[in-house]
Amino acid sequence: MKGNMRTAMVQGVNLTPQLLQSIRLLQLTAPQLEQELRQALERNPLLEQDEAAEEAEADEAPEAAMLEAAAWDELPEPAFLSGGSIGGGDDDATLRIADGESSDPRLRLLRLLSLHWDARDLDIAAWWLDRCDDRGYLEQPLDELLAAARAAFPTRADDVGVLRQRLLHGDWPGMAAADPGECLRAQLHALPEDATRGLALRLLAEHLDLLAAHDHAAMAAATGAGADAVRAALGMILGLRPHPVQAPVADDHGHVVPDVVAWRGGGAWRVALNRRGAPQLRIAAHCERALAGSDHAALRGLLDEARWLVRGVAMRNDTLLRTAQVLVERQRDFLDQGPEAILPLTLREVADAIGVHESTVSRIVSGKYIQTPRGTFELKRLFAVRLEGAQIAGTAVKAMVRRLIDAEPAAAPLADDVIAGLLARQGVRIARRTVAKYRDQLAIGPARARQRLAPRQARQEYV
Incomplete structure (x- = not known):
C-alpha cells in the first residue's frame, strides 16, 4: 500500500475558550448576566464587587479586546456552527434574529412538515395554508378552493384534495378544515379507536343539535347508548381543541427586566444600560499584584x-449600548409618534452603523428588552421588514389597518378591500389578502363579525 501526501487550504474558525465565552456573554439577558456574575463571584476568589457606582467597569488590554471583538465578528452564522447551511445573501437579515418559535402558525407547521414531506407536496401544502385563517379553518368554500387549487397546480390536479386530507389528518389534526365539525372529527380520528370514540363520531355526525343543547337524555335515546357512555363521549369531545392551530410553547419569564433604558431629555433621545441588579465586577488589585x-x-x-x-x-x-443607540436614533419617530411611524430597518443596516457583523447584532438583541415611555418591549421590535415595492414597514401598515378599523362606524364596518382602497389613497398599495392577514394577526374579526347596531336602531328593534 503506497502512501502519499498532499496539501490543501481549508477555511475554518478557531473557537478559543475566550471567544466562546465572549459569544455566550453576548447572548445573555439581564437576569442571566446577573446570575452569571454572582456565580463567578462565589467561584473565583480573585474577583470582587465594585461598590462605587460612578467607577467605570474594568478596561484592561484594549488592543486585545478589539482583536477579540474582530474575531467574533468573523464567525459564520449560528446555523453553520451547528452544522446547518448558511443562508443566502438576503437583504433582510432581520428574520435571523433568534426567536424561539414563529408566531405565524403557517410557518411553524411548514417547518414541521418539511421534516417528512416531499418538497413538491410542501408547495401544495403551503397553498392550502395560505387559504386558512389564523385558527386553521379555510377562508372560502371548499369546492371553490378545490377548483382554484386544480387551476394553480394543473399537473397535480388529482393530488390537491389528497394533500388537504393529509393536512387535515396530519401533525395538527383538523388543519385546513372546512368547518368546526370536520376539525373535531379529524381530531377524533387521531385518537385510539374504541367504543367511546365511535360514539363521539356519531354524535358529531348525526346529532350536532343535541350536542349543542347538552341534552344528555335525548342523546342517549337517539344513539341507544347508556348515560355513562354518553358522558364519556361528551368528555372526549370537550377535550378536543376548538380549532386546529397549536399555539407555540410560551416561555414563562415571570417578569421582564429591561436591559436598556431610553428616555427623552434635552430635546433628544438618550440611552443607558440598566445596571440595577447585576453586580459590577473587578479583579482584586492586591491579588493581581501578589500574582x-x-x-x-x-x-x-x-x-x-x-x-x-x-x-x-x-x-x-x-x-x-451602541446597538441600542442606533436603534433608538433610527426609530425616534416611532418612539415619538407611535407604530405607524416605524421605519424599515434590517440587521445589516445596524451592523454597518456600529461596525460589526450582522450575526453580532442578531445575538446582542436576542431576548433583550428596552424600557421606553411607550412601554417595555423587545429590542427586535425596533427592526421592521420593508413592505415590498414601498418605502414603508409592514409593521407600520399593520398599525394603519388597526387605526382605520378603530375609527370605522359601528353599524358599517370596513371590508378588507375598502381598507386596501383607503390605504392606497395614502400611497400604501397592498392587496386585500394582505389586509386580511394583518387583521388576523391583530386578532380582529372580519367586517360581518364587527358589525354592531347603532344605538337608535337597537332601541327601535327592541321596541
Whole structure:
C-alpha cells in the first residue's frame, strides 16, 4: 500500500475558550448576566464587587479586546456552527434574529412538515395554508378552493384534495378544515379507536343539535347508548381543541427586566444600560499584584479566567449600548409618534452603523428588552421588514389597518378591500389578502363579525 501526501487550504474558525465565552456573554439577558456574575463571584476568589457606582467597569488590554471583538465578528452564522447551511445573501437579515418559535402558525407547521414531506407536496401544502385563517379553518368554500387549487397546480390536479386530507389528518389534526365539525372529527380520528370514540363520531355526525343543547337524555335515546357512555363521549369531545392551530410553547419569564433604558431629555433621545441588579465586577488589585511574578498554575488560571470575564462583560455591554443607540436614533419617530411611524430597518443596516457583523447584532438583541415611555418591549421590535415595492414597514401598515378599523362606524364596518382602497389613497398599495392577514394577526374579526347596531336602531328593534 503506497502512501502519499498532499496539501490543501481549508477555511475554518478557531473557537478559543475566550471567544466562546465572549459569544455566550453576548447572548445573555439581564437576569442571566446577573446570575452569571454572582456565580463567578462565589467561584473565583480573585474577583470582587465594585461598590462605587460612578467607577467605570474594568478596561484592561484594549488592543486585545478589539482583536477579540474582530474575531467574533468573523464567525459564520449560528446555523453553520451547528452544522446547518448558511443562508443566502438576503437583504433582510432581520428574520435571523433568534426567536424561539414563529408566531405565524403557517410557518411553524411548514417547518414541521418539511421534516417528512416531499418538497413538491410542501408547495401544495403551503397553498392550502395560505387559504386558512389564523385558527386553521379555510377562508372560502371548499369546492371553490378545490377548483382554484386544480387551476394553480394543473399537473397535480388529482393530488390537491389528497394533500388537504393529509393536512387535515396530519401533525395538527383538523388543519385546513372546512368547518368546526370536520376539525373535531379529524381530531377524533387521531385518537385510539374504541367504543367511546365511535360514539363521539356519531354524535358529531348525526346529532350536532343535541350536542349543542347538552341534552344528555335525548342523546342517549337517539344513539341507544347508556348515560355513562354518553358522558364519556361528551368528555372526549370537550377535550378536543376548538380549532386546529397549536399555539407555540410560551416561555414563562415571570417578569421582564429591561436591559436598556431610553428616555427623552434635552430635546433628544438618550440611552443607558440598566445596571440595577447585576453586580459590577473587578479583579482584586492586591491579588493581581501578589500574582505578578508568581508561577502558580492554579492561581494564574483563576486570574486569566477573571480577566476574560471582566473583558467579555465590558465588550458585551459596549456592543449592547451602541446597538441600542442606533436603534433608538433610527426609530425616534416611532418612539415619538407611535407604530405607524416605524421605519424599515434590517440587521445589516445596524451592523454597518456600529461596525460589526450582522450575526453580532442578531445575538446582542436576542431576548433583550428596552424600557421606553411607550412601554417595555423587545429590542427586535425596533427592526421592521420593508413592505415590498414601498418605502414603508409592514409593521407600520399593520398599525394603519388597526387605526382605520378603530375609527370605522359601528353599524358599517370596513371590508378588507375598502381598507386596501383607503390605504392606497395614502400611497400604501397592498392587496386585500394582505389586509386580511394583518387583521388576523391583530386578532380582529372580519367586517360581518364587527358589525354592531347603532344605538337608535337597537332601541327601535327592541321596541
